[in-house]
Every structure is written in C-alpha cells, then in structure tokens.
Amino acid sequence: MASWSAKRREQPVESERAEDTATEVFVAHRNLLFTVAYEMLGSAADAEDVLQETWLRWAGVDLGTVRDQRAYLVRITTRQALSRLRTLGRRKESYVGPWLPEPLLTAPDVAEDIELAESVSMAMLLVLETLAPTERAVFVLREVFDLGYDEIADAVGKSPAAVRQIAHRARAHVAARRPRGAVTPAETRVALDAFQRAAETGDLQGLLDILAPDVVFLGDGGGIKQAVPRPVVGADKVGRLLAAGLGRIAAMGSLLPAHVNGHPALILREGDQEGRDGTIDTVLAMRVDDGLITGLYAVRNPQKLSHMREENALRR
Numbered sequence: 001m002a003s004w005s006a007k008r009r010e011q012p013v014e015s016e017r018a019e020d021t022a023t024e025v026f027v028a029h030r031n032l033l034f035t036v037a038y039e040m041l042g043s044a045a046d047a048e049d050v051l052q053e054t055w056l057r058w059a060g061v062d063l064g065t066v067r068d069q070r071a072y073l074v075r076i077t078t079r080q081a082l083s084r085l086r087t088l089g090r091r092k093e094s095y096v097g098p099w100l101p102e103p104l105l106t107a108p109d110v111a112e113d114i115e116l117a118e119s120v121s122m123a124m125l126l127v128l129e130t131l132a133p134t135e136r137a138v139f140v141l142r143e144v145f146d147l148g149y150d151e152i153a154d155a156v157g158k159s160p161a162a163v164r165q166i167a168h169r170a171r172a173h174v175a176a177r178r179p180r181g182a183v184t185p186a187e188t189r190v191a192l193d194a195f196q197r198a199a200e201t202g203d204l205q206g207l208l209d210i211l212a213p214d215v216v217f218l219g220d221g222g223g224i225k226q227a228v229p230r231p232v233v234g235a236d237k238v239g240r241l242l243a244a245g246l247g248r249i250a251a252m253g254s255l256l257p258a259h260v261n262g263h264p265a266l267i268l269r270e271g272d273q274e275g276r277d278g279t280i281d282t283v284l285a286m287r288v289d290d291g292l293i294t295g296l297y298a299v300r301n302p303q304k305l306s307h308m309r310e311e312n313a314l315r316r
Helices: 004-041 044-058 069-093 108-112 114-119 122-128 133-144 149-156 160-177 185-201 204-210 235-252
Strands: 211-220 253-260 263-270 279-289 292-299
Touching: 004 044, 004 069, 004 122, 004 133, 044 069, 069 133, 069 149, 108 114, 108 253, 114 133, 122 133, 122 160, 122 279, 122 292, 133 149, 133 160, 149 160, 185 204, 185 235, 185 253, 185 263, 185 279, 185 292, 204 211, 204 235, 211 235, 253 279
Parallel strands: 211 292
Antiparallel strands: 253 263, 263 279, 279 292
C-alpha cells in the first residue's frame, strides 16, 4: 500500500491528467459549442463569453460521472446562452437604430452544409430574433443540431412533453417568417457578382435589375456609424440609396467578396484599393430568392466587426 506521502505526490498528477482530458474534450467540441451559442445569441462576442463560462463550469466537473460528454457540454452552453439571451434582450431595447446580428467570416466549407449555412444566415438569425428565449433554444437544438427531446429538456429545464409543444410552436412561428427556401452558394454568387458590378459603377438600372420588387434594406450603425434609421423597402428606394452610397465608398476603397455567415457577401474596406488590409467600413450580406436579392443587411457598427478578421469554423 502506498504511503500517505506517496499518495500526496500522485494526487497532483491525477489532477493534471483530469484537467488535460477536460481540455481535450472541450477543444474537440469547441466549434460545435460556439455554433450553438452564436445561433442562440446572434452575437459572436457574447458567444465567446458563453464559451468561457462553459469552460469554467466544465473544468469543475467530475468526468467520471458524465455519460455523454457532448450532450453535457451542450447543456452547459445552452443554459449559459439562455441567461445571456435574456440580458441581450434588455440591451437591444436601448440600441440605436435597427439591430443586426454580428457577421462572421466563415470558412468556405460552411456553405457546403446547406442546412447549417441557412441556419446561420443573416435572414434566419433575424427570424430567430422573433422567438422567445426558450423557444429559440429549443428550435436551434432540435432543428439545427437534431438533439433528442430528452436532451433538450435537460438543457432548458423543461419536461420532454413541454419541449415537444415548444418545438411545434417554434417551428410554426419560424415557418411563417423564414426565407422562402434554401439557396445554393452558386445562386447567391451570380447575384452578388451582378450586384457588385452595378454598385461599383453606380449603375442604377443594373441594381434595379437584380433587386426584387419587395427587397428590404437594413443598416446597423449602432449609433457609432451613420446608417439608415429604419428599414428601406422597395427596389426603387433601395436601388437609389445603394447607387449613391456604394459608389462613393467604392471610389474611396474596395468592395471585396467574402463568405459571411455561410453565404457569399461583400466587405467594404476604406483606403485599400488593391489589398485586404484596409479598415472594414461595412459588411454587406444578402438574401437571394429566385435569382433576385430580397434582403440586404449592412453592418457598420465597428463593435460588431471584430470577428471579420479571421475565418470562423462552425460545426453541427
């Protein structure tokens, strides 16, 4: 039998091994957890904070008592995100102008998973904003990540029967408001190229040709950068707004294509005619249906552009 002093020497080793294992498991699921938190919050910065909180709680868990590590981590993340989502709701009440989700520079492979790309698109995140916090959590965990009702019930603190009812209600709510259908990256790319050519030259007719009659333009400056104070609706109004605004910006900098939230988009950079090192002025995401642009989402608030510096890996 080992002496008491030998046991004392073994304990730190065992503790280090447990910490290493906890770290490995967390890192293996990090991209999944970030995606869960981001889809629930629409804020990359808040999703990162949720991951920090998740790690602090995970590090204190006795792994020997955990049967399903992935489900356990998702449960912690969901609970932390729900708490933060309620705080965000109060914060948005005092937000200056329209609120848009924080855009993410995403790896091209995100677009290959059409369901994932659709779920993190600007258009879908705005639909998710219309759900109550628990409804949003249940919808995301069930429809995007395909978790079982029992797992979701543990995560949101409801019974499985209640979760089924919430899921049904959330699906009906989203179905009535969601974008018309999934769009392939190729379809969006064609519309984006036509849009970029028209915007760079200030070609009003070219813009009108690619805009749907009921197109909606939303701008988010957060009271820091100038942006439209309310939605602009209709091809003629949106076309004239863009022909003037984008033409001026293109003359001062560059319009560069990128993958944002799993879809082709444009990044407007100031003072960078040739390279990619200029300051980001605007991230312009879009929604395309039947070959025409039905939604334009311009994020100018610099506090929301920090996750546009490097690609984010999203996973289901």
